[in-house]
Amino acid sequence: MAQPSSRAELKEYCLKQLGKPVLEINVDDDQIDNLMDDAIQYFHEHHFDGIDRVFLKHKLTPATKDTLTQAGVSTTTSASVVGAGLSTIQYTEGVNYLPLPDTIIGVNQVLKIDQNTISAGLFNIKYQLFLNDVYYYGALDLLNYSMVKRYLEDLDFLLNPKTQVRFNKANHKLYLDVDWNNVGQNEYLVIDCFRILDGADAPKLYNDSWLKKYLTALIKKQWGMNMMKFQGVTLPGGVQLNGRQIYEDGVQEIEKLELKLRTDYELPPMDLIG
Secondary structure (H helix, E strand, C coil), rough: CCCCHHHHHHHHHHHCCCCCCCCCCCHHHHHHHHHHHHHHHHHHHHHCCCCCEEEEEEEEEEEEEHHHHHEEEEEECCCCCCCCCCCCEEEEEEEEEEEECCCCCEEHHHEEECCCHHHHCCCHHHHHHHHHHHHHHCCCCCCHHHHHHHHHHHHHHCCCCCCEEEEEECEEEEEEEECHHHHCCCCCEEEEEECCCCCCCCCCHHHHHHHHHHHHHHHHHHHHHHHHHHHECCCCCCCCCCCCHHHHHHHHHHHHHHHHHHHCCCCCCCCCCC
């Protein structure tokens, strides 16, 4: 039980940390289940071990392409603008999207792989330059090599820009801002994205040291909240309940653990240029 590998074992571990069975933990099972869901969700959103980077492959069949091409656009009409001389202005936007699984919480980019991309590898200028540079590696000027490499990367970005995507985990809709008429049939889309770690596939999730402490603190806070209404009640033997102290201790532990997560276990944000 010191190393829980399931929800039930994690729940029992946290209750024992709070004093069970010596003490009666006055928290309902449904409350603990809700707190566990909140703790795991917070773990998925902030801990670097809470997600996996995956590449999902999707084949654009003729039926899929026809649906994306003929879905149409959405029209939005704005109110009048003072001084513009126009009563109404209409805007259109594409409403074509690919539905992603609920376990996906972020998308980095979408890569398009087709036969032209694969067959052009041997005759690609970047491939030929790299091949010659490796051959003359002993006399290669690394500074010149890095400058030429950066120039080719910028040129490739201008000639073949990456697909612009929009994604929100609240609706799990992946919008691709492309002209679907120019996309060939039976091509593949490779989606570079992040998927939450499933405890059923990775039982060691429930044994994470931070998660165990965090859920214990959440249960302590709920325990104190449940007992605060009995504040000042004297039990047999002269013992008085102090639910507010239990509640405040839980709040302080939660704040410390969330700060530790943000400073020690969360991935740093990417740099912004420009």
